[in-house]
Amino acid sequence: MTKIKDFDDYRTLVDVVKMHDYRYFGLNCPTISDEEYDTMYFALQEYEEQHADEVLPDSPTQQCYSENGNGKRTVARRTACLSMKKLHDAKAVVKYLRAQQRATNISSKGTVVDVEWKFDGETVSLVYRQGVLAEATYGHGKELFGNDCLDHIKHVQGVPSHVDVWSQYDRVEVRGEVIISLEEFARYSKAGKSPRSTSNGIMAKKVAVADECKRLEFHPFRLIMDGVTRHMSAMQALERNGFKTSGFVSALKLEKPDAELEQDIENIVCAAEVEREKLPYPTDGLVFKFDNYNYYDRIGHTDHDAKYNCAFKFRPVFKAVTTYRGHHTTVGEKTGKITYVADFDEVEMNGHLFAHANCGSERTFLQKDLTPGCKIEVSLHGDVIVCVDGKVGEEPMGFVHHPEPHVIEQDINQSQEPEAEPEPIPQPEPEPQPKPKRKRNYPQVGEPTLREKREDTSESEDKGISVKTVLAGVLAVLMAVSTGVVVLAFAGAAVFLMPMIGGLTKE
Template identity: 30%
Template sequence: DASLISDAEYDKLYHELKRIEAEHPDWVTPDSPTQRAGPKAADRFDKVRHPAPILSLANAFGADDARAWLERVTKIDDRVEKAKFVVEPKIDGLSVVLHYRDGIFAQGATRGDGEVGEDITSNLRTVRAIPLRIPVESQKSKVNDGRPSTFDLRLPDYFVIRGEAFIPIKEFEELNQKLEEAGEKTYLNPRNTAAGSLRQLDPALTASRPLTLLVYQIIHSEGGTVPTSQWEILEYLKALGFPVTDVARRFDDLESAIAYTETWDKRRDELPYEADGMVIKIDDLNLAAELGFVGKDPRGAIAFKFPAREVTTTLNDIGVAVGRTGVLTPYAMLEAVEIGGVIVERATLHNFDYIAEKDIRVGDRVLVKRAVEVIPYIIGPVVDARTGKEKTYQPPA
């Protein structure tokens, strides 16, 4: 969303607020913009038990798998035959859980094992996409984007939502460029960088990373009312000021949902973030809940995975590129291979420490990944494929 004021105006108001709060410490509130910077570094993360299980999803690796899923759940409840479906992107980031009490952001945690996560509240406060307070006008509004709403937007006294935190691809590339120009180590991929950024013990480090998030689920609420349709959940969260995906769609039948999902397999490079598939959900949340679970996987949704952009090829040699500041960066010279319709002959090796840590050798069969606009990179060697002829790499002195 576009900013309502310029960065310069924001900075001026922010510093004025800091001055006032310094003079009147008792005026500082938990939702103040100054509190996004967080407190001092922690020694460790406390554990947080989630109010409801944070579930994973079963996978579908093609249209037939999705149809088989529908057939299975229809046998459990024939109301599924008339169900509508919502399709959303499956963002490759870090799942986070946000708690709000009386409209104020009170706590944030990682997913952890689905039952217990880690308290990263101070770090999440630094993510500007997360509302620290739900605006009063959103709480009272009965209108969504100028259209009459089908639900009451009275805010629950307490509610818990789930989202995915990530670093957009463009911002990730800019971050790496700045690090390279400063002669510092660059990061390997957006997902690991986002996860590592949110698990920093010092919130100031988290604040320096270009993190954002999208939310998509209310996992628990007390008081007030929330929609019982997944599509309306997205509209509801958006109306309250949360960032939600703009590529979600609702369909009257599974075949239409599958067709839409398959278009994003071809268009995934258009997404501003890494995504490894789309999620197909039964829109009726009461029906989805009544279908129950298989292990930790809800029967009411399935992850339609995109074909992997990972392939195995041979590392013919290792070259070294010299950056504008004189920084040496190794790169892989590969036996040409096609990944996602693109011929790849070179890939980044990140840095010399990475080569040593992964024990990557010239002549190895290596696993190469290409993710959206991110430069192809080596995940690691296929150790079981070694013949004994591979050569350990010696970096330049």
């Protein structure tokens, strides 16, 4: 096909040309001549010049490959790999799902929301061209590109290199999470502080290490393919074709009233929190996702979240008390964002050792008010992410508590006469307690400024008030005098000009 009629023809030709690119550069076995390839390539260029608003980011004519600062090649994507909204109670989940219904006018009748495990690993996108694995990128965000990991993913479990039933399709995309099982994590000698950081570290290496990549597993959570509209059937089809799906936990029907939906979600979450202890993978929650893929474009997304799904984060089960030692900062490779990391004495939670915790931005870190040597409580959220919950108690470590001073009665002098009564011992006057400092509250926009009332008024304050009063009076007098002068000037001008005007009228 060399003549492009519409966008569908253009998209199909992009897939065909990229398939020939992979055969030429990746497999070194081209199936067409250079003249045939050039004809298709020039047809793409011609269409894109006439329809600049329809150019696909992964078109062969665009800048699809580059080198980032870490030496990793970046590959263009057609759609961004976004995150999802994090929620912590059933009422919030129902409210969020109802909001998407109202915003896009989706009927509750027949609408199903699938519930599945949320694995926290490295987000990876796989692209199959005519049934052959041709592209693999990792990383999520709003950018339309990802880091190339094709050499890594070939060794990861649960990723077939060929899918025969897709041989007639020019492009099929599968998205999922690359994770490490708890058993492999325990055996891995170079394991990091958490399974998530371990899987991320293996996939981020510039050169793939086959023995390390074999410890990882790929679990899909989305299939992008022509004709596929249902999530549950799509995951079942992936499982039949050799992928390792996480399996469904349950499903919700939105035609139920809100109260019943909340109760159903509570039951699902409580059962899942018990069941996750038997899972061979680390999980930090559940995902609630609309089953119908046709709703996804209608619901839309933000720069950070895909609004057609949300995550219910499990409540922390593992907690520990340790000593805070200080902090260090890290800088994101792509965003340049500075993240504060708390350092503390190593603790064991859920069978793993932890000595650091991500505290987010500088503002979030400073709100915790941590001082070296203080006792802090840390918890393992979702068995995956360690967090600093705050200080333990009000007093930091090393604070010496001084008790209230008490008076010891003096011994009576035995040489004194028994009739004489001992002189009363003067009691020390209580020391005046310092007045607590008033916390300053900065008013928000539109709020009145609050000022502290003072109990005593000094002479200088009285003088200040009287001076203000005098100044106000002087200004009032000056304004009155100036007004009178102006009025008199106009009156004088009228008296002087009236005879002259009268004489002119007589003539």
